Amino acid sequence: MPARTATHARGTSSIGGGDAAAIAAVAIAARTLGLPTVRDDLDEHLATAEREHLSYAGFLADLLSAECDDRATRRQARRVREAGFPRPKRLEQFNFDANPAINPATINTLAAGEWITTGSPLCLIGDSGTGKTHLLIGLGTAAAEQGHRVRYVLASKLVNELAEAASEHQLAKTIARYGRLDLLCIDELGYLSLDRHGAELLFQLLTEREEKASIAIAANEPFSSWTTTFTDPRLCAAIVDRLTFNGHIIQTGTTSYRLAHTRKN
Incomplete structure (x- = not known):
């Protein structure tokens, strides 16, 4: 397994290179937990974290915020659809x-x-x-x-x-x-x-x-x-x-x- 690249900024580790097995495990967990945005956009957020040298906490916050935003959008669309206009x-x-x-x-x-x-x-x-x-x-x-x-x-x-x-x-x-x-x-x-x-x-x-x-x-x-x-x-x-x-x-x-x-x- 390739070693994970890590940089340090102000004492916090940033997200490094992709680990295929770990990414696959995240995708499976996201499907089990009903987190479609995490599953579908994981690669994009990993690339952003690598490019911007995000900490692990920063990467996780960015990924989960995207899931929350998409969930709110889906909820809005569902309520409009259920209204029967x-x-x-x-x-x-x-x-x-x-x-x-x-x-x-x-x-x-x-x-x-x-x-x-x-x-x-x-x-x-x-x-x-x-x-x-x-x-x-x-x-x-x-x-x-x-x-x-x-x-x-x-x-x-x-x-x-x-x-x-x-x-x-x-x-x-x-x-x-x-x-x-x-x-x-x-x-x-x-x-x-x-x-x-x-x-x-x-x-x-x-x-x-x-x-x-x-x-x-x-x-x-x-x-x-x-x-x-x-x-x-x-x-x-x-x-x-x-x-x-x-x-x-x-x-x-x-x-x-x-x-x-x-x-x-």
């Missing part, structure tokens, strides 16, 4: 110039996530094509990357899921599962009218999360027109109350960015 949308991709009704400072403040920590609701209200879904997904993605448990769902799909759970006597279990989320993003609220039973099921879910966990909704109708979606006026008022109390309301306007973009082209 229909397509990737990030806040930095949003064109604020195309919709001056939306204040970038307000969105940046929301992106920090304090409203999720306090369990506050968020309502994005505006016509189709004004950026509601982009903002909803973008804020949800930012929240997931910060470590929050996030779920995106269409309003119609959510109500159907609750109705199916109720028919199978699993409603309490389903509502409890949604209750464990830090942020529930409900899109396209108001596109379809809900019968009284569907509205009552949604109301139960909102009540479960009220002042405990955040809900963000995107709707294409102002609150004054929600009686077309929730036909019972008293139930409609109760739902609006739960979605607005201590919440944030952003009006995205009536001018469709997509339509304006198409006309311009």
Whole structure:
């Protein structure tokens, strides 16, 4: 076995030449312990340690820091994937110039996530094509990357899921599962009218999360027109109350960015 090269700087040994048997043992241990970055990038870090004359402690710190960084990145990606967004949308991709009704400072403040920590609701209200879904997904993605448990769902799909759970006597279990989320993003609220039973099921879910966990909704109708979606006026008022109390309301306007973009082209 070739002798390991060693240099000394201020009394500490630096990493030396490669030992094939030792490197193989590290790779096996890394696989056993579930450290893919250590296994895959070991040669690169050994070369860096040799080139920069790192001490053994410095080499180990550099290698394990890379593993921690990659693990955090993988965790972020997993939380975003588990949120179920229909397509990737990030806040930095949003064109604020195309919709001056939306204040970038307000969105940046929301992106920090304090409203999720306090369990506050968020309502994005505006016509189709004004950026509601982009903002909803973008804020949800930012929240997931910060470590929050996030779920995106269409309003119609959510109500159907609750109705199916109720028919199978699993409603309490389903509502409890949604209750464990830090942020529930409900899109396209108001596109379809809900019968009284569907509205009552949604109301139960909102009540479960009220002042405990955040809900963000995107709707294409102002609150004054929600009686077309929730036909019972008293139930409609109760739902609006739960979605607005201590919440944030952003009006995205009536001018469709997509339509304006198409006309311009």
